[in-house]
Amino acid sequence: MKMVTDARMEIVGSQSYSDAFLSQQPGLDQIRVETKKALEQLEVLQRQYAAPVTVHYEVKRSADRGVLQTQIRHRDIKLQPEDQIIVPE
Structure with missing residues (x-):
């Protein structure tokens, strides 16, 4: 998103x-038309x-040592008491 926003700002700045x-550019009117189309896109x-x-979040208590297991978009993320995030491959 940032790169698209930056691109728009660069075009607006160049205008x-x-x-x-x-x-003195003979095709300046056509350049303006094309620039407007690019900005709209x-x-x-x-x-x-x-x-x-x-996003679907499912939080449930695990049977072992109170570790919370969270499923986010079909991936399991385990939150440890030390606040470290472990993402299984």
């Missing part, structure tokens, strides 16, 4: 200089990245 440095990507997702 402010285009009038000063590209005023990047905004769509940002919205896709930022769309909420459903």
